[in-house]
Amino acid sequence: MFESRRSVIVRRLWRRRCPCVTGPKPGGENADQEALSCLKLVTHTLFKRLRDEQLEMLARSLEARGTDDCTDCVSFPRIELRIGKQRYWPQLLTCKLFRWPDLKHLSQLKRLCICECCGRTPGESVMVCCNPYHFSRLCEPETPPPPYSKLLPSNHWKTIDDSSALPSVTRDEHWCSVAYWEYRTRVGRLYTVCEPSVSIFCDLPRGTGFCLGQLHADGRHEMVRRTRGKIGGGILLSKEGDGVWAYNRSEHPVFASSPTLVRGRTRGLSVHKVLPGYSLKVFDYQRAQALQRSAGPELPDGPFDPHSVRISFAKGWGPSYSRQFITSCPCWLEILLNNC
Template identity: 35%
Template sequence: MLGRKKKSVIKRIWRKRIQPPESPTSSECPPSNHQSPSHPLSSQTNCFAQHASSPLSQSLATNTGVFPGSPQNNTIGNHSALKTSTLSILNQMKLEQLINLDCALEKGRTGPCVLVPNEEITIRRDIRVSPGFLSLVVWRYPSLPCDTILKSVPPCTPDHLYSCINPYHHTVSMVISPESPPPPYRERPPPPDRLRPPDQHDPAGLRYSSTRYHQSQETGGRIPTSGWMNIRYWENNRRVGQTYEVSTDTVSVLGDDTPLVSDSALCLSLLSSQCKSTEETIKIRNKIGLGILICREGSEVWLYNNSNIDVFVSSATLPRPIDDYSRIEQTRVYKVYPGHCLKVFDYDLAEHLLNISSRRTRRDGPIDVFYVNVSFCKGWGANYKRQEITNCPCWLQLHLEPPR
């Protein structure tokens, strides 16, 4: 009876795979009409022309210099060994592990780790991948190049003995060099939160009026905090809700009150329930879903985009041309695609920038480098039609506490 149930779950899991598209026989790309709503990047084809314009491909080209679908690229594709390797792993798993994996695939969210022995899998003679990479190809991104850099999503912590095959525990790590330009502009069609008590020094509804990041944007100085980061939510130039203080290493920012495994989460829809939002803001907020995960990892802060929409970020420590580091307040805006992650802050580099800014303090006033700006769906700056972040309908300020 147990064996029959296990086979049934395995069949159900395999049926949830994302089918890789067939390679086109002509020089033209076929229309992309097979996109799955729950897997926004699953419709990447093996046609170079169509791949070159896709968000996943643009990011991977930035990271590796190779477009998916180009002759130099190695993708697993619809190889017979893919099915054999996947079913071999599934058959060795316990029923409880299979149920956890099936649940994660059904709900399209994280969940518990599903650990299997970390043994390289030979797909073809020239392609060997990890079980974690295989799971991402089978159930999320079938055209993922084999040289893609992956990063585990906290709190997933696989080691050299075991690999996690929950596909929602892996993201594509964006690697941006200081000389690379920002991603091109691309127009797109349009758990209960644990807020702290109201802060007497931090009234809601304040108006944002400065694009400079001095030590004080609102109150004349940093508000003392026992956490390592404060999150403030804005809709255009209007503050919404109270400051959310973060003391745990990870925090999720959600669009709605979708329950998560993590107990540290900020829900934007609940924050804005007491005020009137614009139609554009509501539309974007409804698309955020699982939103973003912000993690402190040693001397770095990483942002994981778990939503189905693009996220735009800027900070003083994000890469820029070498000669731009003297202009600390002039930051670049980078796009983080769904299923991608980016190191958005580096404490070591921030300390170096502080030394630079200290020479300018007497002339320009103190400049705060311990911040990250995050906008959902809409970018801003020189490469976008919105020149200021205050023109973005739904965005966050992350204020990081300097090392003591």
């Protein structure tokens, strides 16, 4: 029997749903089963209101798992979808259905800079994007966060210059430069960023940015090779109105630290764990200005650049980890901000 194109796309979409919507578990609570049934019904309502090309774009984005920066928005009217007592905003529904089953509120989401709707005020458009890979979960800092340890002196570090692997940037207006480190050795030149956002990855089939997989070094430690294998899609770094955001698009945690991530009156810098699919404001412009005004004994101990961010892949550091210093992490980034 001939199957329509639309039916084929819908089947592709349902194959990508989270396990929680496969059906009620035997012996489950009636309330849970009712909520699950409502979720499936409201999803069918959403699919019916999307055009075939929108469903195709949604399926492509799900199958690429967010590794394609060129996927378009999937626009939908800014209205709530209602089934019985259940109400869902379309973007909340698709994020819950395809990425985070425990998602409850829009406030838990952050729109990514790759989304055309990013930066618009809530009432500026009658349409919203419901592509779940145009969103991330907001990272909630650990409580209490492990303190940042002092870095080793800079004369303990060395650099491997693999300049042929990096594109040359001649424009002067850059907002940050990125250095890639393996333990205490910097590999390659500084990567200068002029665009509002940059992808930093090791193995990403689509998209452009800082490809760490192209950086070569002689005699790499086995732990470095294993950690590089976990970077995958890496991070999406973006400069926004309130600060610098990092989105973890890999399948393993990343760990971030900056002077503005200090909580309360804690002395020393804080390291924050960012899970896959989550975003964290790694540098806050307003807090940076406050730190500058309170220069002196209130600033953290040890050598650090007040306008820098450090991010390690897969391995954390600090008192809660076996690695006390970021220079003990196999693969990490130093992001030097310009004109903060």
